[in-house]
Structure formats: structure tokens, C-alpha cells
Amino acid sequence: MSRASDRAYAAIRAHLLSGQVKAGEQLTEDQLAQITGVSRTPVREAVRRLEDELLLVRSDTKRLFVADWSRDDIEEMFTLRQMLECHAAERAARRMTRGQVAEMEAVNRELKAAIEQPAPDVARFLDANRAFHDAIIEAAASPRLGQMLARLVEAPVVLRTARTYSTEDLRQSARDHDELIAAFAARDPDWARAVMGSHLRRAFHTFARTVGPATDAEDA
Amino acid sequence: MSRASDRAYAAIRAHLLSGQVKAGEQLTEDQLAQITGVSRTPVREAVRRLEDELLLVRSDTKRLFVADWSRDDIEEMFTLRQMLECHAAERAARRMTRGQVAEMEAVNRELKAAIEQPAPDVARFLDANRAFHDAIIEAAASPRLGQMLARLVEAPVVLRTARTYSTEDLRQSARDHDELIAAFAARDPDWARAVMGSHLRRAFHTFARTVGPATDAEDA
DNA sequence: CGGGAGCGTTTTGTATACAATAACCAGCGC
DNA sequence: GCGCTGGTTATTGTATACAAAACGCTCCCG
Numbered sequence: 001m002s003r004a005s006d007r008a009y010a011a012i013r014a015h016l017l018s019g020q021v022k023a024g025e026q027l028t029e030d031q032l033a034q035i036t037g038v039s040r041t042p043v044r045e046a047v048r049r050l051e052d053e054l055l056l057v058r059s060d061t062k063r064l065f066v067a068d069w070s071r072d073d074i075e076e077m078f079t080l081r082q083m084l085e086c087h088a089a090e091r092a093a094r095r096m097t098r099g100q101v102a103e104m105e106a107v108n109r110e111l112k113a114a115i116e117q118p119a120p121d122v123a124r125f126l127d128a129n130r131a132f133h134d135a136i137i138e139a140a141a142s143p144r145l146g147q148m149l150a151r152l153v154e155a156p157v158v159l160r161t162a163r164t165y166s167t168e169d170l171r172q173s174a175r176d177h178d179e180l181i182a183a184f185a186a187r188d189p190d191w192a193r194a195v196m197g198s199h200l201r202r203a204f205h206t207f208a209r210t211v212g213p214a215t216d217a218e219d220a
Numbered sequence: 221m222s223r224a225s226d227r228a229y230a231a232i233r234a235h236l237l238s239g240q241v242k243a244g245e246q247l248t249e250d251q252l253a254q255i256t257g258v259s260r261t262p263v264r265e266a267v268r269r270l271e272d273e274l275l276l277v278r279s280d281t282k283r284l285f286v287a288d289w290s291r292d293d294i295e296e297m298f299t300l301r302q303m304l305e306c307h308a309a310e311r312a313a314r315r316m317t318r319g320q321v322a323e324m325e326a327v328n329r330e331l332k333a334a335i336e337q338p339a340p341d342v343a344r345f346l347d348a349n350r351a352f353h354d355a356i357i358e359a360a361a362s363p364r365l366g367q368m369l370a371r372l373v374e375a376p377v378v379l380r381t382a383r384t385y386s387t388e389d390l391r392q393s394a395r396d397h398d399e400l401i402a403a404f405a406a407r408d409p410d411w412a413r414a415v416m417g418s419h420l421r422r423a424f425h426t427f428a429r430t431v432g433p434a435t436d437a438e439d440a
Numbered sequence: 441c442g443g444g445a446g447c448g449t450t451t452t453g454t455a456t457a458c459a460a461t462a463a464c465c466a467g468c469g470c
Numbered sequence: 471g472c473g474c475t476g477g478t479t480a481t482t483g484t485a486t487a488c489a490a491a492a493c494g495c496t497c498c499c500g
Binding site: 005042045 | 456
């Protein structure tokens with residue numbers, strides 16, 4: 001995180017989730033350079049990453065805007081994530097070492113610790129949650145898969161920040177993780193895939209509940 | 221294709237597939253700037269795209285190398301592509317209009333025309349093949365899915381250039397396309413998914429046959 | 441003879457100036 | 471009043487110079 005483009009990336013990302021900018025609003029590279037305190041060159045690099053993650057979009061004439069995620073966009077993102085991450089869980093179950101399983105148990109203990117407090121520490125939960133899913137991707141040993149998931153997950157992480165989680169939602173996640181770990185320990189790819197599927201699909205519905213109802217002409 | 225960074229992208233890509241550079245070889249941005257005839261700024265932009273497509277990779281210290289695709293890398297790529305493109309076919313089957321189906325029939329006629337000659341025109345076949353698959357992605361109406369597939373498909377297109385195809389392989393592809401069109405016309409998502417699955421899996425084996433046998437215990 | 445510190449060279453990263461292109465606005469003809 | 475056209479400003483794209491970092495080499499010391 002020391003290079004200017006990384007700092008710019010983090011700063012712009014923070015700026016987007018700070019709520020100071022609305023979806024669909026135009027931004028300019030100069031603006032962002034001022035905000036981040038670096039020149040346009042690293043800003044352009046950062047912007048490219050954010051475009052990749054679909055947090056920013058460009059018009060047909062290359063003007064820059066804050067992306068506007070519709071409910072359908074979010075559903076599609078969750079669907080893709082589910083498809084890819086189920087596959088990752090399956091591969092991980094075939095490859096995971098005892099050491100890696102122990103690692104994941106430790107991460108999930110941390111995750112539970114973040115929940116079981118007077119007031120659950122959501123930021124800490126999200127960090128641990130992310131570490132958990134990253135460990136699975138790591139164990140899946142598929143660089144392209146990891147790359148794709150990383151891009152998919154970035155945007156929701158931002159969108160999610162404003163959300164509120166019930167303690168029960170968080171506990172259910174922790175239980176899912178326990179079962180995933182069991183599936184990994186048993187080296188059972190089908191089990192891992194199935195648990196991951198329900199874990200993510202539930203996450204989508206939890207998420208969607210706060211975003212709003214489905215559009216009526218929905219498919220899939 | 222008029223901006224310098226686009227020209228740089230195309231030029232570097234052409235350079236990579238020209239065979240003048242070996243997998244694993246180091247490249248420098250200056251070199252590429254000379255080759256492409258533009259300055260390093262657009263070259264860096266082009267290089268980022270090529271890194272995305274995993275045709276170029278950077279070392280831990282940011283030095284630039286030609287990617288070295290192992291047999292396992294290729295298999296993983298095909299697996300991911302199958303997963304995503306089956307999903308695309310399913311969605312496309314739900315959404316495709318009569319007009320789009322007619323469009324695809326036209327593309328497949330062009331594809332067959334490229335085959336049925338004294339010597340099949342492989343470049344023309346590949347263009348039509350690409351147009352066919354692009355039309356499916358278009359009909360699937362999922363920007364993220366399209367984006368991911370575009371990235372996945374880029375690399376193989378390059379790797380594939382050196383390959384030789386038997387006329388029978390090409391004809392089988394055309395038949396698969398016919399069946400896909402039938403599935404779309406029938407608006408049958410399951411059928412479309414199944415045909416796409418076998419189409420791509422066969423493509424992988426056809427490809428793998430020329431690359432070499434599977435490694436029994438591969439690591440990095 | 442081997443290992444490591446120092447230093448010149450190579451390569452990547454950043455800032456800035458300038459060029460090209462797109463949006464905006466005003467004035468004109470109809 | 472409406473739409474077009476020309477020029478003006480805003481914004482992105484490119485080139486270049488310089489800064490920072492990494493590599494490789496040599497030379498010194500053990």
C-alpha cells in the first residue's frame with residue numbers, strides 16, 4: 001500500500017463509500033487527483049482498477065461516472081459469485097491440507113469472537129469473513145478463479161458497508177463456516193459445494209431484503 | 221482501435237503470437253514502446269490489459285514477463301470458461317429473440333462456408349466462431365459475465381493460433397452450433413446448457429491432444 | 441573461496457506539460 | 471422558435487523528464 005496508485009485506489013474507494021458522491025455522478029481525473037493528493041497518472045491506474053470492479057464506469061466517450069448498481073446487477077453478481085465460489089470450495093476440498101484446515105478454524109474463531117460481544121464488531125467480522133473466503137480461494141489453487149472472484153467481491157464489500165446485520169445472520173454465517181470446515185476436513189467436494197451454495201444464496205437474500213424487492217419481470 | 225493504447229495492445233499481442241518471444245522471457249516497457257511506436261504511457265495501459273488476460277505477468281518486484289501457460293493452466297481456463305459459458309447459454313436461451321436466432325444462423329452459415337472449401341480457412345472460421353459465441357454472451361445480457369468471458373477467451377485465442385484443426389473437428393463445431401441454435405429457438409435453457417457443455421469440453425480435449433498429456437503430479 | 445556491502449545500471453513509478461477530443465454555449469440562418 | 475455551426479472550455483489521452491526501486495556487478499572481508 002505504499003505506491004501512490006495504491007493510495008489513490010484506497011482513497012477513491014473510501015471516498016465512494018463515504019457517501020459524499022451519488023451513483024451516476026460524474027467524476028474527473030483531476031478532481032480525484034486533488035482528493036487523493038497524487039498526480040493524474042497513478043489516479044488513472046487506480047481508476048482502471050475501480051472500473052474493473054465496476055465501482056466506476058465510463059461513458060461511450062470516456063467520461064467517468066460513479067457506477068449505479070441496480071438490484072438486478074447485484075443479483076447477477078451474487079449468482080456469478082456463487083457459481084465460482086462453489087467451484088472453488090469443491091477444488092479446495094480436494095486439496096486442502098490439515099494445516100490449512102487448522103488455519104481456517106483459527107480464522108473462524110476470530111470471526112465468532114467478533115460476533116459474541118455486547119455489540120458485534122461488524123468491521124472485524126467482515127475482515128475475518130474475507131480472510132475465510134480468501135483461504136478457500138487460496139486452497140483452490142486456481143489463479144484465474146481467484147482473480148475473478150476478487151473482482152466480483154470488491155464491489156459488494158463497498159455496497160455492504162452501509163448495511164446492518166442482525167446478530168443471528170452473523171451467527172448463521174459462522175455455523176456455515178463450521179460446516180464448510182467439516183467438509184474440507186472430510187475432503188468431501190460435494191459437501192463443500194453444497195454448503196457454499198446455500199451459504200452464498202442465503203447471503204444474497206439477506207442482502208436483497210434490505211435493498212428492496214425483485215423487479216417483477218425477473219428471470220432465473 | 222485508433223487510440224495509441226489500443227494500437228499498442230494490438231501490436232504487443234501480435235508480437236507475442238508471432239513467436240519472436242518465448243514464454244518466461246522478460247520484457248521491458250521501453251522495448252514495447254519501441255516496438256509499438258508509442259510512448260510508455262499507453263504501453264503501460266496496454267500491458268495492464270494483457271496482464272489481466274494473463275498473457276503477461278509481473279514478478280513480485282514488478283518486472284514484466286511473457287506468461288508461461290502450463291497444461292494445467294489451460295485446463296483450468298477451459299473449465300472456468302465452460303462454467304461461465306454454460307450459464308450464458310442458459311440465460312441466452314431464456315432471452316433470445318427470433319431476430320437474434322436468425323442472426324446466429326447467419327453467422328453459422330458463414331462459419332460453414334469457411335470450412336467447406338478445398339482448404340478450410342481457419343482464420344475465417346475462428347472469426348465466425350468468435351462472433352457466434354459473442355452473440356450468445358450478448359443475448360445473455362449480463363455485463364459482468366461478458367467481461368469475465370472476454371478475459372478468459374483472449375489468451376486461448378492467442379495460444380490457439382499455432383494449432384492445426386482437422387476438417388472433422390471444424391465440422392463437429394458447426395454441428396454443435398446448429399444444435400445450440402435449435403435449443404435457443406426452442407427456448408430450452410437445459411438443452412442449451414448441455415450442448416454448450418459438451419461443445420466446450422470436446423474443444424478442450426481437441427486442444428489438449430496437441431498440447432500433450434496431463435501431468436500426473438504437477439506443482440509450481 | 442564464499443558471502444555480503446556498496447555502487448552503477450536498468451527498469452518501473454510518478455509528475456507535468458501538451459495534444460486531441462468531447463461537451464457546452466452562443467449566435468446565426470431559416 | 472428550432473436547429474445548425476463555429477468557437478470556447480472541460481476532460482481525457484500521450485509524451486517526456488525525472489524519481490524511486492530493483493538488479494547485477496565488483497570488490498572487500500572473513
